[in-house]
Amino acid sequence: MTTRIALATSADHADLHPADLPLAAALRTAGLDPVAEVWTDPSVDWSSYDAVLLRSVWDYHTRYLEFTEWLGQLDKACVPVFNDTDLLRWNGDKRYLLELRERGVAIVPSQVAAGACLHEVVAGLDGQQIVIKPTVSATAHNTIRGLAGSGELSRAMGDLPDDVYLVQPFLPEIQSEGEWSLIYLDGEYSHSVLKRPADGDYRVQSDMGGTATSADPTPAVRAAADAVLAAVDSKHAPVYARVDGVVVTGRFLLMEVELIEPYLFLPQHPAADVQLATAVASRLA
CATH class of the missing domain: 3.30.1490 (Dna Ligase; domain 1)
Structure with missing residues (x-):
């Protein structure tokens, strides 16, 4: 019997974001039946799926109460969610950064x-x-x-x-040196990109004109990002995680650890599609 998995997405990407199409193909190759479902669609029977994998749920922050209620529905339906719902709730509010600071992670100073x-x-x-x-x-x-x-x-x-x-x-290093994004799949380091804002801006998001280039982090940056993931309190390693940070006076400072719906820069590293699909399939075996 084929394992059905819902790829939760937003109405803006009802048929999946183009960057996730190779992942859907890799999931099929891994023996799963992936179906794109808009998370806010009340007609979806989530209990009919064997699991839910969040992908381009990029509007959750504008409908956060609705989002947390939806997670509760998935819990009641006993549908496995990747990442798990407790981790998603914890990661949904950036005050988690202060918790990570208490666990020894160097973060951008925050109040x-x-x-x-x-x-x-x-x-x-x-x-x-x-x-x-x-x-x-x-x-x-x-x-x-x-x-x-x-x-x-x-x-x-x-x-x-x-x-x-x-x-x-404000950290001027974001403009001069860029912001690192390190991608982890099934708890293991996969690949990295270095993001830079458009000239005169400070926002690295592509919607704001930012760019992302594949790059290899230094051993110090890699070790710091590894330590961030190790400090995340979860029963199992996240199926996917993105650790974002900037190097200031030689020290990697965490900006965010993305566990809900991060863009994983899969087109820059095609092998990661198979890696992620394999991780999901193994957890459902």
Whole structure:
């Protein structure tokens, strides 16, 4: 009997993002029957699937309550989810960075602030270039950068919705050196890219004009990223993970560990499609 697996995606990519088509083919070769399903489609019977693999669920952060309720539905249906739902819930709010810091991971210095506290925190950083981002966010959504204490940043903050935010120093190394993304499949290192923002920008996302180039990390960067994954508290190694960080004065600082729906740069490393499909198939065997 064929094992059916739902590839959860967003309505914007109902037939899968083009980068995931080779993965679907690799899953079929591994003996699975992958079917693209929009996670917000109420007509989908998730219990009819043997497992759910999240892929381009890239709108979850704008519908976060709905997303967590959906995870609860999958739990009630006893459908295995990759990555597992406890890990997804933990990773959905960037306050996990503070937990990882307590476990010894070097992160970009971060403060959490909500409501009026946001203005108090920013006032304490007067004269510094900072970045403000929601703790539940993706693709630089509602992320702003500016000089603390400036009228321009104050006006931008006034346009932000009432939410919980991370306040971090702006790291010029992102512009000069780039941001690393290290990809792990089934707990093992697979490949890396170095992302750079467009000239004059600080956002490395492709939607913002950023670029990504295959690159080999130094042993120090690789060791630091390995340590990040080891610090993630989970029963099993994540089926997929992306560790994003920047090197500052020779030290790798974690920006995010992506466990929900990261773009895995599979086109830059075609062998990874088979590696991921094999990992999923082995867990369902």
